Structures are given as C-alpha cells and as structure tokens.
Amino acid sequence: MNKHGGYYGKNADTIIDFSVNINPLGISQRVIDYLTKSLNNLNKYPEINSRSSCKYISEKLGLKENEVILGNGAIELIYLYAMAIKPQKVMIIQPTFNEYERAVKLAGSEIIHFKRKEQDKFKLDIDSLVYELKKYKPDILIICNPNNPTGGLMEKKDLISILEVLEQLDSTLFLDESFIDFAPENSLHQLINIYPIFIIKSMTKYYAVPGIRLGYGIGNQEIIKKMNKYKIPWSVNSLAAGIVPIVMEDSNYHNKTMTWYRNEREYMGRELRKIDKITLYPSCANFYLIKIHEDIDLKGELLKRGIFIRDCTDFYGLNEKYYRIALKGHKDNIKLIKELRDILL
Amino acid sequence: MNKHGGYYGKNADTIIDFSVNINPLGISQRVIDYLTKSLNNLNKYPEINSRSSCKYISEKLGLKENEVILGNGAIELIYLYAMAIKPQKVMIIQPTFNEYERAVKLAGSEIIHFKRKEQDKFKLDIDSLVYELKKYKPDILIICNPNNPTGGLMEKKDLISILEVLEQLDSTLFLDESFIDFAPENSLHQLINIYPIFIIKSMTKYYAVPGIRLGYGIGNQEIIKKMNKYKIPWSVNSLAAGIVPIVMEDSNYHNKTMTWYRNEREYMGRELRKIDKITLYPSCANFYLIKIHEDIDLKGELLKRGIFIRDCTDFYGLNEKYYRIALKGHKDNIKLIKELRDILL
DSSP states (O other), rough: OOOOOOOOOOOTTEEEEESSSSOOOOOHHHHHHHHHGGGGGGGGGOOOOOOHHHHHHHHHOOOOOGEEOOOOOOOHHHHHHHHHOOOSEEEEESSTTTHHEEEEHTTTTEEEEHHHHHGTTTTTOHHHHHHHHHHHHHHHEEEEEOOOTTTTOHHHHHHHHHHHHHHHHHHHHEEEEETTGSSSSSOGGGGTTTSSSEEEETTTTTOOOGGOOOOEOOOOOOHHHHHHHHOTTSSSSSHHHHHHHHHHHHHHHHHHHHHHHHHHHHHHHHHHHHTTTTTEEOOOEEEEHHHOOOOHHHHHHHHHEEEEEEOOOTTTTTOOEEEEEEEOOOHHHHHHHHHHHHOOO | OOOOOOOOOOTTTTEEEOOOOOOOOOOOHHHHHHHHHHHGGSSSSSTTTTTHHHHHHHHHHTTGGGEEEEEHHHHHHHHHHHHHHHHEEEEEESSTTTHHHHHHHTTTTEEEEEEGGGGGGOOOOOOHHHHHHHOOOOEEEEEESOOOOTTOOOHHEEEEEHHHHHHHTTTTTEEEOTTGGSSSSOOOOOGTSSSEEEEEEEEETTTTOOTTTTTTEOHHHHHHHHHHHHTTTOOSHHHHHHHHHHHHTOHHHHHHHHHHHHHHHHHHHHHHTTTEEEEEEEOSSEEEEEEEEESSSHHHHHHTTTTOOOOTOOOTOOTTTTEEOOHHHHHHHHHHHHHHHHHHH
C-alpha cells in the first residue's frame, strides 16, 4: 500500500493534523441528523448499484442517469476504471496523487510520467505535453485538477486544447476533479459527450466525511457501461449513498465553506509568502505545497509542537524539501504560522 | 449485474421480505449506540487497510494479524481474491451464490461447474467430486458452506478429505462460510496453515447490518499478502471497521439469535414439510430452499398477499419451480405458512 496523509500516532486527539485535505468546518448537522435517523435502516442492503444516487446526481448536473457511477470513495473509481478499460499505455502528469499509478500498474498498463517542472512553479507546460502526447500516443492521460499535491489549477481552455489532441489520438482524459469545488473554474462534466473524458470526484473532502467513503464518476454511456460490467455489487454502503442529496442540497454549508476557504487561503498564502525560507506554489485547492530552503526536519520539528504536516517524499519528482499543508480553521492556521516562524526565522 | 434478493418495489415498508437472509432480530442496540457515538468521527479517514479490525479478529480467532483481511462486505473479497490469484481454471459447486462465477469470469478464469443433484437433495457427492477434481485439476475449488441457496451443510471430515485431494493437485479451496454461525459445525479457520484454503465470511447477515458492508477473509500469510497487493485503499468505511469488536463481543445478541434460529428453523421445517406440493431440502442456514410441484407463479401470488420471496431462476441448475425462503420472526413465519397453505392446499 502507498503512504498517505493522516496522523495515526499517539496523542491523535491533541495533534493538529494538517496532512489531510478535509474541510475543517466538519460534518454538517444536516448530515449528522440524516445519518442518525438512518442507522436503523442498516438492516437492509444498499441498492446493488446505487441507482437512486446516480439518478439524483445526474439530474443535479443535467446529465443522464447512465452517465453517472457512484463509488466507495472516488478511489474505487480509479481502480475500477483501470480494470475496466485496461489501457495499454497511460501518461500521468506528475507529481500527483500516487494511487493513479498503482491502479493502472495493477491493470498491467505501461506508464509514462510527464513532469510539471519546479522552475515553472509546477504549472503544466501545454506545448511540451502536446508534443509528448503525439510522440507516445498513450491510451489514457491522467490529470488531477486542481492538482494534488501542488494545488495548481488548469484553465478550461487549456484542458480543451488537450482534449482536442487526445481526440485526434483516439485517447481519453481521466480527470480527477476532487478539489474543483474550491476553484474558480467549473467542472468539465458538460463535455462528456463532446470530448473523450471521464471525470471522478471525491465527495468526502469537501463535505468532511472521508470515513463514510463516497465519490462519483461521470462519463459517456459507453464508459459507464464498461465500468458497471466490472463493478463490485453493493460497493457503496447505504449511509454514503443516502447522504448524496443531503450534501448536494446544503447551500448553507457550501456558503460557509467558501467563506472559510477564501479567508484562510488568503491568510495562509500571505503569511507563508512572508517566510523567506519557504517557496510557496500557487494553489486553487484547500492546501498549499511548500518547499523549504533549509536542511531541517520540518515535519519532526512541528510534531514536537503538536502539529502534523504531510511530507512529499512519496510523490514522483518531489523530495524531503517539500511539504503539503492543508488549510484548517483560523486558530489552527495561526498556530502553524507562529510555529513555522519560530522554527524558520 | 446479477439478480439478487431484496424487495425494492412500491410499498417496501409493508411488504414482508423473505428474499434476503438477514437476521430478523435486527440491529443490536449496542451497535446502534456505537454508531451514533461514532458519526462525529466520520471526518477522519478510516485506516487505509483496516489493520486494527484485522488484529482484533485474528486475536479473537487465535490467528496472526497478517492472516486476516477485512472487506467492504465479503463480496469485495470474492472479487479481490479472483483478481489477486487470477486462477486459470475454477470449479464451482452448483447451484450456489452466483457472484463467484462473475468474479472469476472477470479475472479471466475458465469455469467448470460441478452439480449437486436434486435427487440427492442437493447433498454433495464427494466421490464423484473427487473424480472430477482429479480429471480437471482446477486451480481453485469454490464451495459455500452452508450452501446458498440450498442450505445444506458439509461435514468437516468431508471437507478435509476434499482438502487432501486439493493439496495433492496443488489446488486451493475457496470456502464461503457466511452462514456457518447458524450451523452445528465449526469454521475451518484453524486449518489455514495445514491445508490450502482461503475462507470468507460475511458479518452483516448474522448481525443484521448489510447496509454497512462488512466481511472478512482468512488465509495463510502468502494469500493475504497477495490480496493486499491488489486491495483498494480505505475500502472498508470507519463505521463498518469500528463495529467489528462490538458485534463479536455481543454474546447476548448471539444467544438470542441462536434461540430464535433453532425455534424458527424447526417451526418452518415442520410446517413446510406438511405441505404436499412442496419439497423441502435440509438446511443448516437461516433459509430454506423449496420446490413447488404445481404450475403456479408462487412469487406473484404471495406478493399479492404482501409477501416477497426469492425465485431461483438465476441460480445454475435451478428453475422457476424453486424458491429460497429466509427465516423471519415468528409472526411473519406464521403468516407465510398460512398464505402458502391458502395458495397450495
């Protein structure tokens, strides 16, 4: 298994965990109320294929029911896609979430890594990517947008120019939009019948329910049908499937989240930029990637002070100088900045 | 997707559903209390590999931690096993739960069906099986014990004689013990380092929580390691992983369940046997398979009377004459018998 964020050591109750990208507003009371009411229904099987939730999502997004697939977390859909499509050659835009690589490797794919460069602040070089796409002709190109762990957002027009190249090459874009709700750009889900694209989205980071496992995928009917052929029955539990309409209707939670996000992204960006020994990369997600210009075990130093951050040594092309820092509540963010200044200034 | 039990039509609240094999005692209050308390922790990721729950189960069963794997329902482990082992040739003892066939087909296996015969009341003919095993030399033999949907239980000595043959053939037994808690025979989990065997067990039928998705698998360290190589991270949600010790410690629920089970199995067996137009097959599970000697749509007739039963047309070797009937609470069982007598006598 790959390494991931999350603090599971002793004192887990008192450690402030900046290593996971979970909305610090916590679980909405509407979700808690719904789940409390639903516990007594756990004596029934979930729908075998989460049809009602797919229907709800499709209507909400203006799609057809058979253009949506629900997952036991977005992660199930990464593995399911790889297994159903069995692409021969996959290009992954790195550094990024490392489960894409594991999933396509298990499906037997050959992998080509395309690197975002540090000197470009990890912004994707489109011309160079197009050149490599035409050279290697991968069956699938994998992009996470906004990207984890760099946080950078690609503009819609750039993605469309890539999709046009992929179309010529008879390739498909696998697009992970798990952090798109934080970004000023919209999802590409309206394009599934225009361009070769399959989109996944985690629903648990934004709504702060990663323990329940919930995500969805969107693609044309042919892709969804192929994936359903391989899908494990009842893979999404009843509680996860049940909260789909609850979270998607919760505009109050959404508004609060976006207010928190704008404030803390601005605050953390400003404060981190003030620290000379840190390079900060532009982010449109609920986390920042930073690089430290000092020979110091920053993770260890912060842990002594009750703070846990995500080191990036397991991300392709990154090393022990890089850390991913989630945005948390204002008080926690102030504490992190204070400790960072204390250690680095 | 395959067809399965469960009534999802209109009036689902008033229909008495005999088509799913769920403990009618319902969810234990201890489980409800634990889940209620745990909802606020859903803002944390589950353990990536459900290690704590595996550790608990292994200690409870006298095994090593790395001899246990947790699943998003036992069903995840059927598919995971097939994908990790990729057996070339699989023999399935039929009629049985049809997901085994789907799982190994998706893994590319060649399938040989070995039939339990109706004239033997679906008791397995061991000599004939051994002959076929030696003839076809499958990599994997799949047995469900007690078997779904026939209910029959194999004795431990018969399973061991089969395991000895499999050992000679360098084959492995995939044994589904999802209904073994109801049976007078014990699980074979103590044999995982003596014979080539991998065992799965659903935890949601007996404890009446199928909505939460929980099961486990037991095998030698080599098998578990292979499966973990393919396992999707965080596949078991926190609530499911968390209830493992709660349900396994709940001796009060267990005792109540076994009292209910003994009474209702006896009652239903006796009453069904009294109806001439029904053949009843011996069962050591919480359901009975029956065959109807009349040209009648029994499922449709019962549905008109508010009762839903499982037809068996999708089970290999069975047809529209066969139905699977779960044991429910006494009042519901009386109602079923009354309506059956009304329709058939």
